Amino acid sequence: MRTEQPVTIVTVARHAGVSKTTASDALRGSGRVSEQTRRRIEDAARKLGYAPNNSARHLRQARTGTIGLHLPEVLPRSDYYMSFVFGVVQAATGHDYDVTLMTSRHGRGSTLASKVDGLIIGDPLAGDPTVETLMTSNVPVVTCERYPGDKTPDGVVRSEHRGAVRELLDHLRTAGARQPGLIVAGDESDWAGSVHSAYREWCAEHGLEAASSTVPFDSTTDVIRTAATNLLRGEPAIDALVCAPAGAAAELGPVLRGAASTLRPGFLVASCVDTPATKYADPPITALDLAPQTAGASCADLLFDLLTGAAEPGTERLHPVRLTIRASTQP
Amino acid sequence: MRTEQPVTIVTVARHAGVSKTTASDALRGSGRVSEQTRRRIEDAARKLGYAPNNSARHLRQARTGTIGLHLPEVLPRSDYYMSFVFGVVQAATGHDYDVTLMTSRHGRGSTLASKVDGLIIGDPLAGDPTVETLMTSNVPVVTCERYPGDKTPDGVVRSEHRGAVRELLDHLRTAGARQPGLIVAGDESDWAGSVHSAYREWCAEHGLEAASSTVPFDSTTDVIRTAATNLLRGEPAIDALVCAPAGAAAELGPVLRGAASTLRPGFLVASCVDTPATKYADPPITALDLAPQTAGASCADLLFDLLTGAAEPGTERLHPVRLTIRASTQP
DNA sequence: ATGAAAGCGCTAACAA
DNA sequence: TTGTTAGCGCTTTCAT
Secondary structure: OOOOOOOOHHHHHHHHOOOHHHHHHHHHOOOOOOHHHHHHHHHHHHHHOOOOOHHHHHHHHOOOOEEEEEOOOOOOOOHHHHHHHHHHHHHHHHOOOEEEEEOOOOOOOHHHHHHOOEEEEEOOOOOOHHHHHHHOOOOOEEEEOOOOOOOOOOEEEEOOHHHHHHHHHHHHHHOOOOOEEEEEEOOOOHHHHHHHHHHHHHHHHOOOOOOEEEEOOOOOHHHHHHHHHHHHHHOOOOOEEEEOOOOHHHHHHHHHHHHHHHOOOOOEEEEOOOOHHHHOOOOOOEEEEOOHHHHHHHHHHHHHHHHHOOOOOOEEEEOOOEEEOOHHHOO | OOOOOOOOHHHHHHHHOOOHHHHHHHHHOOOOOOHHHHHHHHHHHHHHOOOOOHHHHHHHHOOOOEEEEEOOOOOOOOHHHHHHHHHHHHHHHHOOOEEEEEOOOOOOOHHHHHHOOEEEEEOOOOOOHHHHHHHOOOOOEEEEOOOOOOOOOOEEEEOOHHHHHHHHHHHHHHOOOOOEEEEEEOOOOHHHHHHHHHHHHHHHHOOOOOOEEEEOOOOOHHHHHHHHHHHHHHOOOOOEEEEOOOOHHHHHHHHHHHHHHHOOOOOEEEEOOOOHHHHOOOOOOEEEEOOHHHHHHHHHHHHHHHHHOOOOOOEEEEOOOEEEOOHHHOO
16 A cells, blocks of 8 residues: 555644644754653654655755765675675764765766765776766765875775785795795776785895786686786796785685695795685685775765764875784795 | 855756756756757756756655665675675666665664665565565565565565576486585575475485585585585585585585595585686586676666556566586586 | 744646 | 746744
């Protein structure tokens, strides 16, 4: 039965014998009405099954109560993003905001951003036209990791990837690795760029030649395996492999088993992104835990602070990353 | 500079020298205005950077232009859901709907559903209180897979899992398996229930004793490995293992390598859900491709049809599933 | 402590 | 083909 006519705030007000205004104030707890009438109004609302009309509310308040979330459409190995999404939704919900998803399929034009109060962009890739459009919208934008393009977002949540990678490399060295190689995504993302340059820097400091292979951001396992195979073939001295695309290290099994027999035994493997796949690989893989869910929540919190004025435009917040050592780096 | 006053439809109308209504009609292409003035209005709109106010539009039209998407918050092995989400968003965007995510953290009460025109529930689990609330909302609901509770949703997109599982089992038999075992999620989800009962049925028809182990829907790899180990220990005759939780088969490596040495060689493995993890496991694992992205799109399409009256409440649409044979079942 | 009135931006109904 | 008017449901002045 979808014929029942909608319950508006006037319905409630009438039932409670008060005016629109009083009903509104009571239901939002503005502290303007007496305890007694407030209770009466709340009872009426509950009994009638009143639900506020958000379009009306937002029209009046000149806001939408919604934040947009853009993610790169990377389908393989999406545990990171899924956690990130849940983190954003959880925190946004806590601040009474809804979250609508915008992929790169959403139309261009500023129309996109006109429906939200703010935007969160997870891993903004340089050159993604949708991201470029969103970055120049007139609502506050928070990115997870810096945007490698011209515009600067209003807020950034980022991690000390450089330091974390160095820590990981130091650990490998301690574990006996002499020449670690790197598989890394291209420089479209700030994260991948940081990983790559931290690696090169570390190699230089230790008098090693950097041995890395760059793959596209959304590489499938095929591509990564080929890259690994070629890297190991081209640089026979490599005795440890660090893998930057999320969870991809876990998929290198065939390559590494082959390598372990032709190269030296005790070959080490590590990942720059921890996922269920790395945690439960055989053997479990040492990885950097990027805590995506907390990162997502942090983005939503920062955006909220920007919207309420609690944070200044230009704010950067650091999000902790933790090295998790597992069997794959314990020879 | 966020001080510039907003461009409304009146601004556009004034600039084009027409009335509000004409501007509105022109911009929405109602075919009421002359080609000439339409062009003039569109130019003005573009020049002014006009973007329609959705709250106002939706208030007027008594709809929100938004559909809610609820997913079980299953963090491990989330490739399936991520693809599903992108499918929903893509199709919804095509129909000019936004998608907002609702996890089980969203408050109870009908408030939840009052902000959307319709709901999509991916894998509704019996007993999830949020799902129960959503199911009794007064907007159309589409579920992916049937809801194992009392209420019936307005639309269902589902697959012939029973038939697919039988096909998979037949394939295993052809490949030489005499006694396939099953790891399956509990009956909170219709999908898991179907898989389980199809398995039992098939076993009965072939004069075999069903050897299955039930794990929670959101089991981590730990739990699944333990279940597999116990199952293999308890039923030594098992020479093939079918795994129902998404992608989990790929994480059974250690268990199966152990099994392969103590049990008969040529042990077969298959998964009821294809994911990158099964595709790129070592060896690649035979799996049922549930095509989650298309499934998501299908849900959004059905919901749209229900909203526009193009589909009757109670509609069920079938979504194809394909058996993908890989090395893990070719001894 | 409460009410009355105005108006957010838009579209549908009614005129011209 | 175009314009005028009313009103969606709500919150925010401004009065009382």
